[in-house]
Structures are given as C-alpha cells and as structure tokens.
Amino acid sequence: MSYHYLLDLALILLSTKLLGMLTRRFQMPQVVGALLAGLILGPAVLDVLTETEFLSQLSELGVIVILFTAGMTTDLQELKNAGKSGFWVALCGVLVPLAMGTAFGWLAGKVGWLPDNTLLEDVFLGTILTATSVSITVETLKELGRLDTKVGGTILAAALIDDVLGLIALTVVSSLAGQGVNLILVLVKIALFLVFAVVAALLARKFFQWMIGQADGKNLRRYPVLAFVLCLLMAYCAEEFFGVADIIGAFVAGLVIASTPKAKYIEVKFTTLSYLLLTPIFFAGIGIKVEIPELNGGLLSFSLLLLAVAILSKVIGCGLGARMCGFHREECLQVGAGMACRGEVALIVANRGLSMGVLSQTLMTPVIITVVGCAILTPIMLKLVFRGEAAPALRENGLGDRYREAEQLDYVSEQLLQQNRNMMKKNKPDT
Numbered sequence: 328m329s330y331h332y333l334l335d336l337a338l339i340l341l342s343t344k345l346l347g348m349l350t351r352r353f354q355m356p357q358v359v360g361a362l363l364a365g366l367i368l369g370p371a372v373l374d375v376l377t378e379t380e381f382l383s384q385l386s387e388l389g390v391i392v393i394l395f396t397a398g399m400t401t402d403l404q405e406l407k408n409a410g411k412s413g414f415w416v417a418l419c420g421v422l423v424p425l426a427m428g429t430a431f432g433w434l435a436g437k438v439g440w441l442p443d444n445t446l447l448e449d450v451f452l453g454t455i456l457t458a459t460s461v462s463i464t465v466e467t468l469k470e471l472g473r474l475d476t477k478v479g480g481t482i483l484a485a486a487l488i489d490d491v492l493g494l495i496a497l498t499v500v501s502s503l504a505g506q507g508v509n510l511i512l513v514l515v516k517i518a519l520f521l522v523f524a525v526v527a528a529l530l531a532r533k534f535f536q537w538m539i540g541q542a543d544g545k546n547l548r549r550y551p552v553l554a555f556v557l558c559l560l561m562a563y564c565a566e567e568f569f570g571v572a573d574i575i576g577a578f579v580a581g582l583v584i585a586s587t588p589k590a591k592y593i594e595v596k597f598t599t600l601s602y603l604l605l606t607p608i609f610f611a612g613i614g615i616k617v618e619i620p621e622l623n624g625g626l627l628s629f630s631l632l633l634l635a636v637a638i639l640s641k642v643i644g645c646g647l648g649a650r651m652c653g654f655h656r657e658e659c660l661q662v663g664a665g666m667a668c669r670g671e672v673a674l675i676v677a678n679r680g681l682s683m684g685v686l687s688q689t690l691m692t693p694v695i696i697t698v699v700g701c702a703i704l705t706p707i708m709l710k711l712v713f714r715g716e717a718a719p720a721l722r723e724n725g726l727g728d729r730y731r732e733a734e735q736l737d738y739v740s741e742q743l744l745q746q747n748r749n750m751m752k753k754n755k756p757d758t
Contacts, residue, residue, distance in 0.1 A: 332381050336608070339376070342368055343607035355702045356463060358670055361607050362695055365614020378615050386612040387573075387682075389605030390675050394494075394574040395558045396601055398581015399594045401487065413484030416648035420485060420666050421457045421492045423644025424637070428453030431636045440629040441690075447504060448687070451680045454500050455694060456637050457493040460670025461486040467706045468665065471713050478658055482665040485645065490672060494575055497676055501572045504685050513570070520569035524561070524576075528583040531557055535587040550589045551596040557583065572679060613674055616681070617692050630693035634700040638708075641667040661712045668705040669698045 342364035347357030368376045376382075432449030435441045441448075464482060468474040474483075502513040538549070558580040565576030584590055642663030649659040677694045680686035 332379070335376055335379070335382065336604075338368060339364065339611045340604070340607055343611050347607075354463065354466065354706055355699075356460070356670060358610055358674070359699055359702050361610035362614045362674075362699070364607075365611035366617055366695075367614075368611070369615035369617065371614075371617050376611075376615055378612065382608065382612055382615075385605065386609045386678075389601070389609030389612075390574055390678065391558065391562050391577040392597060392601050392605050393609065393671060393675065395555075395577040395581040395584075396594065396597050397490065398578040398583075399585045399590060399597065401491070401582060401585060403582065403586070412481045412649065412652040412654070413488055415651050416481055416485035416645045416662060416666070417488035417492055419648035419651070420459065420489055420641055420645040421496065423647065424456035424640035425450075425453040425496060427636055427640040427643075428456035431633065435629055435632075440625045441687075444687075447500070447685055448680075448690075450500055451676075451685050452633075452690070454493070454496050455673050455676045455680075456640055456669075456697075457489070457496055458669055458672035458676060459486050459489045459493075459641070459666050460668050460672065461665070463668050463670075463702055463705050464665045464709065467709045471709065473713060478654075478661045478665070481649065481654075481662055485648070485662070485666060489666070493672055493676070494578060497679065498571055498575050501679060501683060501685075502570050504683050516569045517571060520565060520571045520575075523564065523569070524579045527557075527561065528579070528586075531580075531583050532586055535584075535589065539588055547589075547592060551593050554580075554584050554593045554597075574675065574679070609678075610671075610674065613678055613691070613695070616688065617695060626689065626693065630696045633693045634697045637669060637697050637701060638667045638704065657712070661709070664705065664708040664712050667701060667708065669701045673698055 343357075343361040345360075346364045346367075347360035350360040350363070351357055365376070367373055370377060429449045429452065432441065432444060432452040433446070436444040436449070461482060464486075465474065468479045468482070473479050498517060499513070502517060503510070535550070535553075538553070558577050561576035561580040561583075562573035563576070565571040565579075566573040584593055587593075642660070644663075645666040646659035646663035649662040650656075654662065673694065677686060677691060681688065681691060
C-alpha cells in the first residue's frame with residue numbers, strides 16, 4: 328500500500344492556505360488561492376500533483392459538503408421576505424446570463440473556437456454564468472458603507488434566490504445529459520424527486536425534534552453525525568433513483584437541517600470539516616485539471632470574451648430586474664455590478680459538467696479565468712459606480728446582520744475559550 332496520498336494532502340492543504348491568505352490580502356476570495364494552488368502544483372506548471380481516484384472521490388465528497396452547508400445557511404424565511412425586488416433581480420440575473428452564455432457558446436462553435444460543441448454544452452456554459460458569489464461584494468459594500476442600504480439589501484436577497492434558481496437550472500440541464508433522454512420523463516423524475524424531498528424533509532424534521540426531546544440537552548455530537556447521514560442518503564437517492572445531481576440532494580438535506588432547532592450547532596461543525604479538508608481539496612482539484620498548454624490564441628480570445636459576457640450578462644440582467652422594481656438608473660447599475668462576481672457555484676457547475684462528459688476539458692481554463700477575472704473586477708466596478716455618491720441613510724437589513732454573525736462567530740468562540748482558560752487558571756489550587 329502506498330502512502331503517497333498523505334504527502335499529496337499535506338501539499339494541497341499547505342499550498343491552498345498560503346495562497347488563500349495571499350489572495351485575501353488583495354481582496355479576493357480564498358477560493359482563488361485554492362485554484363491557483365492546484366494550478367501551480369498540477370500538470371499545468373510544476374507537475375507535482377496529478378489527479379488520482381482518491382483525490383477525485385474526496386473532491387466529490389467535498390462538493391457534497393459544500394452544497395450541504397449552503398443549504399444549512401439558506402434561510403427559507405429570508406427567501407420569503409426577500410420581496411419583489413430580490414426575486415426579479417435574481418430571476419433576470421439567471422435568465423439573461425443563461426441566454427447570453429448559451430448564445431455565446433453557439434457563436435463560438437460557429438467561429439471555430441469550440442469545435443464539435445453541442446447545444447447541451449452551450450446550455451451548460453450558460454448555466455455556469457447564472458451563478459453569483461457575493462462574498463467579495465459584501466466586503467466591498469461594507470468598506471463603502473453601503474451594505475445596509477436599499478441596493479445592498481437587494482443584492483443580498485437576490486444572491487440568496489439566485490443560488491436556488493441556479494441549482495434548479497443545473498438540475499434540469501444535467502438531467503438532460505444522458506443518451507436518448509426524454510424531456511417529459513426528465514420532468515417527471517424531477518417532480519418525483521421534489522415529492523420525495525418534501526416527504527423526507529417532514530420525516531427527518533420530526534425525527535430530529537423527537538431526538539432533541541429525548542436527549543434533554545446532552546450528547547450533542549449525535550446531531551452532526553445524523554445530519555451527515557441524511558446528507559449522504561439524500562445525495563445518493565437523488566443521483567441513483569431520480570437522475571438528479573447528488574449535490575442537489577445534499578442541498579435539500581441542508582435545507583431540512585436548517586429548519587431544525589440544532590441547525591446552527593450542526594452548521595458550525597460542518598463548516599470546520601469543510602474548510603479544514605474537503606473544500607481545499609475540491610478547489611485545488613479543479614486547478615489540477617487545467618491544461619494551460621492548450622490555451623492557444625483562439626481559446627485565449629474565447630476566455631476573455633467569456634469574461635466580458637459573464638460581467639455584462641449580470642449587469643444587464645440584474646439591472647433590468649432592478650429597473651422593473653422602480654430603481655433609478657444608477658441604482659440598477661450598482662445592483663448589476665454587485666451581482667457580477669462568480670465563485671464556488673460556477674466552479675461546481677463546471678466541474679459537474681466535466682464529470683458528466685458534457686463540458687470538454689478545454690473549457691475549464693476559460694471558466695477559471697472568468698471566475699478569477701470577476702473576482703478582481705467586481706470590487707473595482709463597485710467603487711466606480713458608487714464614486715462621488717453621498718452615503719445614504721442606513722436601514723435595517725436582516726441579511727446583512729446574518730453575514731456579520733457568520734463573520735463574528737470564530738472571534739466570539741475564541742473569546743469564550745480564552746475566558747474559560749483564564750477561569751480555570753484562577754480556580755486551580757496552588758501546589
């Protein structure tokens with residue numbers, strides 16, 4: 328038995344953390360650092376790491392946990408309270424990028440940049456562009472003092488709904504990827520999965536409530552274990568019985584856990600597991616798959632144009648949704664710029680298409696360039712569209728408070744542990 332995988336894991340975790348810290352200093356998400364780590368250590372540059380079955384399986388488990396955690400952090404009540412503006416901005420911010428991305432893929436095939444591409448590959452490319460990542464936007468809006476404004480609240484609400492709509496689009500598109508697929512049968516399977524998900528959610532919620540009542544506040548560690556079991560079972564059933572992506576099943580399981588009284592405790596435990604091991608491996612694994620030597624002139628042009636389409640489609644789509652809700656022209660531009668960033672979900676969708684054989688390996692490089700480019704350009708665009716504007720009156724924003732709560736959680740935990748240590752030292756008898 329070879330133990331080389333231990334060295335691979337050590338290299339991935341160390342490099343992703345170091346580069347993640349570096350990219351964060353430049354106001355970019357640590358996801359970008361993890362991608363660069365895989366790119367540098369992989370066959371594209373140093374060729375120190377190669378994709379193995381072990382790393383592939385860990386990566387798949389990683390993306391399942393990422394979506395499970397995303398489901399746990401999705402507050403259905405907040406979705407209901409998001410209002411008309413959040414819904415229309417999210418809907419237009421999904422439909423317009425889907426249409427523009429699909430059209431761009433078709434045009435690239437005609438020009439010769441994507442030879443032998445299919446309509447399904449073009450639609451998958453559009454699906455990648457539907458995703459929004461607001462982590463950078465949140466930090467920039469906080470810096471500008473705009474997080475608790477009308478525009479900031481709309482961006483946060485729309486991003487929440489955007490993720491759900493994007494996963495629905497992924498469900499439909501990925502279900503069509505099989506050979507000789509019947510559209511009616513696909514829709515029936517999706518409908519059956521929704522019924523299954525609702526029944527499973529009701530049963531799981533009742534079971535958790537019963538178990539919490541029996542435990543009487545003790546044996547808390549059983550909750551994360553059983554939550555993970557539910558996640559894995561939902562992911563397996565979605566893929567095996569309904570032809571729906573396993574990550575969709577994991578996301579639904581997360582929504583179920585979010586409705587239980589122990590949701591926050593379970594979320595904290597899974598956040599640690601995710602960022603300690605699985606998330607770095609997943610994003611580094613995407614970087615390892617990239618083949619830079621194949622980035623010729625045509626593909627480079629395609630990559631830069633894809634980046635332009637990614638930004639313009641969100642600015643146009645989300646700006647249109649904001650305009651429909653009565654926003655002024657400047658506010659529409661601000662909302663569109665805030666929704667332009669891409670991140671984890673875009674990479675997850677791209678990796679899903681690659682594993683299914685829908686996307687070609689060549690397309691991974693343009694997708695990564697798009698994600699990194701959006702991460703760099705979004706803060707710049709936001710500062711430009713808010714330039715010279717007086718700081719408006721702040722308003723109550725529940726979604727903004729949720730982002731601050733997540734940010735402060737580690738700090739509060741460390742303070743409590745330090746107070747406990749100080750108390751134990753004080754109460755320790757002298758010897």
